[in-house]
Amino acid sequence: MNKSDHILQLKGVSKQYRSENTPALNAVDLNIYRGELMALVGASGSGKTTMLRLIAGLEQPDSGRILLDGQLLSDGSFHQKTKKRSVGLVFQQYALFPHLSVLQNVMFGLKPSGREKKRRALQLLEQVGLDSNPRKFPHQLSGGQQQRVALARAMAAEPKVLLLDEPFSHLDTALKDQVRADIRAIIKEQGMTAIFVTHDTRDALSTADRIAILKSGRLQQIGTPRQLYQQPVNSYVATFFGRQNRLPIREGERGFSTPFGPLSAETAATLHQVEGALFFRPEDVALCSDDLSALRGRVGLIQYKGRHQSLLLHSPAEGPDIQIDVHAHHEIALGDEVSFQFIDKAGSFEKQE
Amino acid sequence: MKEGRGKNALLSGRKGFNLRWRGSMRNYWVVLAVVLFIFISIPLCTIVVKLFSSPGPYWDHLSETRLPLYFYHTILLLLGVGGLTVVIGVVTAWWVSTFEFPGRKIFEWLLILPLSIPTYIMAYAYTGLVDSTGTLTRWSEGIFGVAPSGRWVDLMNLPGAIFILSMSLFPYVYLITRASFARQFSNFYDAAAVLGKSHTTIFFRIGLPLARPAIAAGTALAGMEVLNDYGAVQYLGVPTFTTGIFSAWFSLGDITTAIYLAAILMAFVFLLITAESWQRRHRKYTGEESHHHFHRIQPRRSQKALMTTVCGIIAALSFGLPLVQLLYWAGLTASSVLEIEFLGLVLSSFLLAGGAGIGVALVAIVFLYAVRTARRPFLSTIARWATMGYAIPGAIIAVGLLVPLLAVDRMLIDLSQGSWGLVLTGGFFALMYAYIVRFLAVGYNPIESGFKKVGTQVNEAARTLGANSLQVLWSIDLPLIRASLASSVLFVFVDVLKELPLTLILRPFNFDTLATRAFDLATNEMIAESAIPALVIITTGFVPILLLNHLIGHRNE
Numbered sequence: 001m002n003k004s005d006h007i008l009q010l011k012g013v014s015k016q017y018r019s020e021n022t023p024a025l026n027a028v029d030l031n032i033y034r035g036e037l038m039a040l041v042g043a044s045g046s047g048k049t050t051m052l053r054l055i056a057g058l059e060q061p062d063s064g065r066i067l068l069d070g071q072l073l074s075d076g077s078f079h080q081k082t083k084k085r086s087v088g089l090v091f092q093q094y095a096l097f098p099h100l101s102v103l104q105n106v107m108f109g110l111k112p113s114g115r116e117k118k119r120r121a122l123q124l125l126e127q128v129g130l131d132s133n134p135r136k137f138p139h140q141l142s143g144g145q146q147q148r149v150a151l152a153r154a155m156a157a158e159p160k161v162l163l164l165d166e167p168f169s170h171l172d173t174a175l176k177d178q179v180r181a182d183i184r185a186i187i188k189e190q191g192m193t194a195i196f197v198t199h200d201t202r203d204a205l206s207t208a209d210r211i212a213i214l215k216s217g218r219l220q221q222i223g224t225p226r227q228l229y230q231q232p233v234n235s236y237v238a239t240f241f242g243r244q245n246r247l248p249i250r251e252g253e254r255g256f257s258t259p260f261g262p263l264s265a266e267t268a269a270t271l272h273q274v275e276g277a278l279f280f281r282p283e284d285v286a287l288c289s290d291d292l293s294a295l296r297g298r299v300g301l302i303q304y305k306g307r308h309q310s311l312l313l314h315s316p317a318e319g320p321d322i323q324i325d326v327h328a329h330h331e332i333a334l335g336d337e338v339s340f341q342f343i344d345k346a347g348s349f350e351k352q353e
Numbered sequence: 354m355k356e357g358r359g360k361n362a363l364l365s366g367r368k369g370f371n372l373r374w375r376g377s378m379r380n381y382w383v384v385l386a387v388v389l390f391i392f393i394s395i396p397l398c399t400i401v402v403k404l405f406s407s408p409g410p411y412w413d414h415l416s417e418t419r420l421p422l423y424f425y426h427t428i429l430l431l432l433g434v435g436g437l438t439v440v441i442g443v444v445t446a447w448w449v450s451t452f453e454f455p456g457r458k459i460f461e462w463l464l465i466l467p468l469s470i471p472t473y474i475m476a477y478a479y480t481g482l483v484d485s486t487g488t489l490t491r492w493s494e495g496i497f498g499v500a501p502s503g504r505w506v507d508l509m510n511l512p513g514a515i516f517i518l519s520m521s522l523f524p525y526v527y528l529i530t531r532a533s534f535a536r537q538f539s540n541f542y543d544a545a546a547v548l549g550k551s552h553t554t555i556f557f558r559i560g561l562p563l564a565r566p567a568i569a570a571g572t573a574l575a576g577m578e579v580l581n582d583y584g585a586v587q588y589l590g591v592p593t594f595t596t597g598i599f600s601a602w603f604s605l606g607d608i609t610t611a612i613y614l615a616a617i618l619m620a621f622v623f624l625l626i627t628a629e630s631w632q633r634r635h636r637k638y639t640g641e642e643s644h645h646h647f648h649r650i651q652p653r654r655s656q657k658a659l660m661t662t663v664c665g666i667i668a669a670l671s672f673g674l675p676l677v678q679l680l681y682w683a684g685l686t687a688s689s690v691l692e693i694e695f696l697g698l699v700l701s702s703f704l705l706a707g708g709a710g711i712g713v714a715l716v717a718i719v720f721l722y723a724v725r726t727a728r729r730p731f732l733s734t735i736a737r738w739a740t741m742g743y744a745i746p747g748a749i750i751a752v753g754l755l756v757p758l759l760a761v762d763r764m765l766i767d768l769s770q771g772s773w774g775l776v777l778t779g780g781f782f783a784l785m786y787a788y789i790v791r792f793l794a795v796g797y798n799p800i801e802s803g804f805k806k807v808g809t810q811v812n813e814a815a816r817t818l819g820a821n822s823l824q825v826l827w828s829i830d831l832p833l834i835r836a837s838l839a840s841s842v843l844f845v846f847v848d849v850l851k852e853l854p855l856t857l858i859l860r861p862f863n864f865d866t867l868a869t870r871a872f873d874l875a876t877n878e879m880i881a882e883s884a885i886p887a888l889v890i891i892t893t894g895f896v897p898i899l900l901l902n903h904l905i906g907h908r909n910e
Contacts, residue, residue, distance in 0.1 A: 056543075056547055058543050058546070058547075058648070059648065082543075082546040082547055083546055083547075083548075083549040083550060083551065084549070085547075087547065088547065089543075089544070089547045091540060091543070091544055093540060095540040095541055095543070095544035097541060097544070097545075097559055097563075098563070099562040099563060108545070108548055108550075108558075109548030109549060153548070154547075156548075157548065157549060
């Protein structure tokens with residue numbers, strides 16, 4: 001894609017709150033493509049919400065530039081007022097005006113007047129799939145319904161970018177999958193560019209086109225969910241999406257030796273190694289029958305997770321423990337010795353921090 | 354999960370049954386609470402019962418000559434003070450909580466301080482300020498070399514009373530409205546700003562409607578103070594129902610007429626309460642707390658200047674000028690007022706107020722314990738009714754209590770064949786009693802919120818370990834809520850210290866508090882001498898006010 005496809009650009013944006021010692025955002029560069037659904041992930045305090053508020057104009061950056069559709073929104077000195085920006089924001093707690101009906105809430109941000117305004121609001125509510133009377137008040141709706149209203153309200157003024165702050169954090173786990181799919185579908189149908197903030201990696205992996213991961217105000221990596229999960233650029237990104245095992249290896253005559261046993265050169269080649277260690281995720285191995293090529297470890301901890309079970313393995317030699325996820329139907333007891341091998345094409349690792 | 358909940362309910366149900374009917378201590382709390390409730394409701398019951406007896410000898414005369422005036426003044430005072438406090442209170446609350454302007458941080462608490470000046474003291478200070486020989490004249494002569502001959506403005510009339518009462522009472526509206534803005538507003542403000550709305554639109558379409566319950570609550574409180582006021586309207590010569598009750602009782606000795614007047618005044622109170630709760634109807638939603646810090650808006654320079662100026666003028670009128678006047682008087686009269694006798698006055702006032710504070714706390718604990726341990730809905734209702742005293746003007750409580758207590762006293766005198774004096778009404782019993790009725794809510798609310806914060810789990814844990822409820826109260830609950838307990842006693846202390854009408858009616862013969870002394874001096878043309886007792890009351894009042902400001906109404910910053 002070429003440059004004009006960037007609808008939103010952040011160039012070296014930094015922000016530090018007066019009350020804090022470290023910057024909330026530190027020289028962040030980020031480009032968002034037109035029509036893209038981007039997830040901003042990071043632990044709490046990583047600066048992801050600050051980034052959202054900077055884009056919305058609720059905060060001013062100390063330095064750096066923010067451009068929307070080629071137009072300057074903010075830099076160190078210039079600051080376009082929030083109300084003049086074409087940015088929609090869905091708040092974490094939805095912030096629906098409690099004294100206005102659902103319909104009035106959606107109409108609040110609409111420009112045309114009279115019947116046209118109402119028609120457009122009703123149309124929006126239909127598009128977000130609100131299955132409730134629009135004359136009701138926010139407190140009479142369920143959390144999921146309130147979210148749809150908030151979405152409709154934010155989309156009403158047809159903003160160039162839609163921002164969503166932790167859109168899934170208030171929902172029951174059982175509902176989440178459906179809501180993720182619904183929200184993605186609504187945004188895609190409207191052809192909106194959207195950025196959502198989340199601390200839940202599952203939200204990001206399953207919903208976003210691309211993910212940007214932040215740590216202490218610095219951007220760590222941007223890429224598709226698959227890229228971030230399989231080719232993390234550093235150990236922070238790697239462990240952010242789940243457990244990552246580190247296995248020290250020594251080169252021998254016929255392949256490698258590890259604390260858990262020998263490893264053929266062919267298998268080792270499919271894994272990524274950095275500075276004498278292999279990195280892989282718990283699901284990259286499977287239990288196997290005991291033969292010469294298998295690795296062996298003693299079970300130190302079993303956590304039954306329903307779909308699978310996680311085993312913590314001690315090595316026969318000195319070395320770190322590793323965690324492997326295996327089928328739940330294996331009957332394994334504490335202290336058992338198990339054999340395992342790498343399944344085809346394990347995760348790789350390009351660079352360590 | 355469902356099963357677990359059911360089992361729990363079953364368990365606690367059965368346990369509750371056992372504890373309710375077999376736990377002996379629990380029943381004592383309930384019995385005590387019910388008995389106390391009966392005592393607390395006596396004053397109001399007296400008024401209601403006495404309404405059905407024939408009116409007193411002066412009623413007919415009074416209803417023809419004075420009653421229309423009482424109505425006229427009371428209604429106009431309510432409307433005038435209500436309107437003025439809303440305008441001043443809401444505008445300042447909006448500015449202070451949303452915008453950044455020079456002096457904003459100072460005004461934030463400076464605008465609450467007028468609450469420490471009781472209405473009657475505000476009236477005394479203002480007469481001194483605008484007098485032809487008063488402070489404004491001296492300043493004007495000192496600075497400009499000229500001053501008007503005679504009074505600057507005449508405040509001894511209805512508009513004057515409206516102004517003076519508003520200056521003292523607008524902080525009620527300001528404080529509660531500001532807390533409402535601070536609590537729920539920043540989220541909504543951002544949401545409306547993102548949707549492209551201006552400050553003014555946001556204020557009228559989001560801010561005002563959301564703060565409406567708070568504004569109504571603040572105005573209702575101010576209204577109750579207006580109805581309660583005796584000292585200011587008496588001094589300014591604006592007779593209302595309170596002054597009517599006083600003259601019926603003190604000048605005419607006609608208590609039934611006083612009670613008739615009290616009943617009408619009570620109708621005003623109910624009107625106020627009904628209006629307040631009517632406008633709160635359908636409001637089930639509660640505001641969400643804001644989570645991120647709100648950035649105050651930077652207005653244009655001219656707007657900043659306007660905000661600072663207006664807030665400055667209001668702070669000067671409601672606090673600065675009256676205080677200067679009182680300090681000036683205090684300087685003049687210090688040598689004659691500050692004698693050993695004055696120390697005794699301060700001490701006895703403090704003892705009385707402290708005693709009332711502790712009494713209120715004890716009664717509040719009984720009610721709260723009954724509610725907590727028995728968990729029966731009628732007890733919550735009782736507690737709610739028992740704390741209604743704050744809405745009832747002190748004069749009403751006083752006459753409502755005086756009638757039955759005098760009757761008992763007469764009976765005792767007859768029984769003892771004259772060897773007993775006025776046991777109940779002659780000493781401090783009636784006064785204490787009345788303070789507890791009137792200020793129970795003031796002391797109840799902090800303790801209740803303290804209990805809420807602690808929760809019931811530690812209490813139950815102690816009980817499963819074999820402690821009875823008195824032991825739990827003493828060794829677990831009271832230490833845990835000691836901060837709430839302290840603020841409860843403190844709030845009541847300050848309120849009692851400045852209380853005037855009730856104390857005037859029920860005080861023992863020749864006993865003075867700081868408030869009654871200030872009142873007596875002021876009404877006996879020794880207004881300058883009243884400044885020092887007034888200043889003691891005001892300075893004591895600072896403490897809980899600043900505490901209150903610290904506790905509520907701060908945005909996350």
